[in-house]
Amino acid sequence: MSAFFTLWRKELTTYFLSPIAYIVMIFFLVVMGVIFSLLVSVLADGSAGVTVMNLLFGSPFFWMTMLVLVPVLTMRLFAEEKKSGTIETLMTAPVSDTAVVLAKFAGALSFYIFMWLPTAFYIFVLWFFSADMLPPDPGPMLGGYLGALLIGMFYLSIGVCSSALTSNQIVSAIITFAVMIVLFLAGLLDYIAHGEWVRQVSAYLSSYSHMLEFSRGMMDSRPIVFYLSGTALLLFATVKIVEARNWK
Amino acid sequence: MIEVAHLTKRYPGRVAVDDVSFRVNPGEIVGFLGPNGAGKSTTMRILAGYLPATGGIVRVANHDLATESIEVRRRIGYMPESCPLYGEMRVDEYLRFRARLKGVPRSKLKARLADVKERCGIADVGSRIIGHLSKGYRQRVGLAESLVHEPELLILDEPTIGLDPNQIRLVRSLIADLAQRHTILLSSHILSEVEMTCRRVLILNKGRIVASDTPDKLRRRMEGEATVTAEIEGPQAEVEVALRSLPGVSEVTSEGIGPWRRYTLRAARDGDTRADVFGAVAAQKWRLRELHQESATLEDIFVSLTSSDRAEVRQ
Numbered sequence: 001m002s003a004f005f006t007l008w009r010k011e012l013t014t015y016f017l018s019p020i021a022y023i024v025m026i027f028f029l030v031v032m033g034v035i036f037s038l039l040v041s042v043l044a045d046g047s048a049g050v051t052v053m054n055l056l057f058g059s060p061f062f063w064m065t066m067l068v069l070v071p072v073l074t075m076r077l078f079a080e081e082k083k084s085g086t087i088e089t090l091m092t093a094p095v096s097d098t099a100v101v102l103a104k105f106a107g108a109l110s111f112y113i114f115m116w117l118p119t120a121f122y123i124f125v126l127w128f129f130s131a132d133m134l135p136p137d138p139g140p141m142l143g144g145y146l147g148a149l150l151i152g153m154f155y156l157s158i159g160v161c162s163s164a165l166t167s168n169q170i171v172s173a174i175i176t177f178a179v180m181i182v183l184f185l186a187g188l189l190d191y192i193a194h195g196e197w198v199r200q201v202s203a204y205l206s207s208y209s210h211m212l213e214f215s216r217g218m219m220d221s222r223p224i225v226f227y228l229s230g231t232a233l234l235l236f237a238t239v240k241i242v243e244a245r246n247w248k
Numbered sequence: 249m250i251e252v253a254h255l256t257k258r259y260p261g262r263v264a265v266d267d268v269s270f271r272v273n274p275g276e277i278v279g280f281l282g283p284n285g286a287g288k289s290t291t292m293r294i295l296a297g298y299l300p301a302t303g304g305i306v307r308v309a310n311h312d313l314a315t316e317s318i319e320v321r322r323r324i325g326y327m328p329e330s331c332p333l334y335g336e337m338r339v340d341e342y343l344r345f346r347a348r349l350k351g352v353p354r355s356k357l358k359a360r361l362a363d364v365k366e367r368c369g370i371a372d373v374g375s376r377i378i379g380h381l382s383k384g385y386r387q388r389v390g391l392a393e394s395l396v397h398e399p400e401l402l403i404l405d406e407p408t409i410g411l412d413p414n415q416i417r418l419v420r421s422l423i424a425d426l427a428q429r430h431t432i433l434l435s436s437h438i439l440s441e442v443e444m445t446c447r448r449v450l451i452l453n454k455g456r457i458v459a460s461d462t463p464d465k466l467r468r469r470m471e472g473e474a475t476v477t478a479e480i481e482g483p484q485a486e487v488e489v490a491l492r493s494l495p496g497v498s499e500v501t502s503e504g505i506g507p508w509r510r511y512t513l514r515a516a517r518d519g520d521t522r523a524d525v526f527g528a529v530a531a532q533k534w535r536l537r538e539l540h541q542e543s544a545t546l547e548d549i550f551v552s553l554t555s556s557d558r559a560e561v562r563q
Contacts, residue, residue, distance in 0.1 A: 018336060088293070089328060089346075091297075093346070095349060
């Protein structure tokens, strides 16, 4: 257990030792800032039928950013260790393969959460500067962040898994990006497909509509189970892939 | 300390380690010697718990590697061939991380770090970024890392590869120093290095152990005969007859033009033929200006054991 925490801490600090983390964070905050300013201008117009969180979490800008950020955050995790050979010292330390995989995932997830923290500031801005000084509705707010967390977990675990597959960071990023795009677009079939079953399957996969629902304050258990089990499955697969160095 | 029985590692289409068995006793320094691709690294990777064996039994400190991998890994300090390190970390940061990972308790951390840094001569670079260090320093950081949890057994894969001669001497003396407290298994393809540092040598070729003994005994076993070279001035035919009649000499050849000729003798190793050669020359009042005997180096043994045609014969 203590080995897990040691590894987790190392993974998290490694993010801050590389310039990539800062570039990713700046990029993310710029995009979220643009979204926020658009959102404020929409609110200022007083358009009917929009909610704040819907705009914050459901915007296409947000999705574009997610799809780019996750591969960048995860591509390093195993690929770099394999390339530099440190995987050998890592796997010959007295730690289990499972602890290594979980620590790497936890490190990436912690950085992801860290990246989101500054956005909490927007809510205070809205609260203090809105005319009526009402606190924001907690449901959509919590829902929105829960959605961001769950979807983040699922996508990050795709990234962890693909990083374990290769020793090339670019290849890992491309695999992650491709899988995420396919899942994301499959989710959009809900809006355009004709076949009933296609639409039903697609509704289960649609991160886009899940996020809209979460940010409306609707906590449907189906997407929650989907993301948690998906994450667990991918991490389990990653452990198997890491063990599979043995088979070659 | 290490017991290896019938260890085999097969890759599709080739056998990297073929039925290797050996023992390493506590406190020994054992050297793995072999040409590139002989299976040294693969064997070490298996012992360190990185690769699983296809077959065979490995026990380290009475723990079975296959079933108690974590227990075994706790007792081993392993330095892979390229000495991989996290280039973006500082030396202290890295050593602290590795020490914690290998279960050094927080209370002992400071003392352990100070100790290994002192022993490896890296006390003054603790706050430097590893990526900026020279190869020699990095190698020593790697060694310090493998020592940090006071392992019973050190496995060092080519610890001096890529270093300059001064650094090689430093690392060698460091290893000799470590031998007082640890059992060491190291690999090398440099013969003089193994000869200098190891008390026992295992020569690997094509995944098999072709010889296992002390460097001295290997040398003795290998060469029943010695080669003596002498430069003598005298009538060639008479000199050759005289030399051939010396006890133990089986073959005499000569080369050269003019009065001085160079004679090469194959002689039995027991007894010193050089004194007899001098006696024969002095008796005839010929003149002698060079006389020496070559003993087989580990290099000769190595070449004869690992060059492909003879290795098969010796098997």
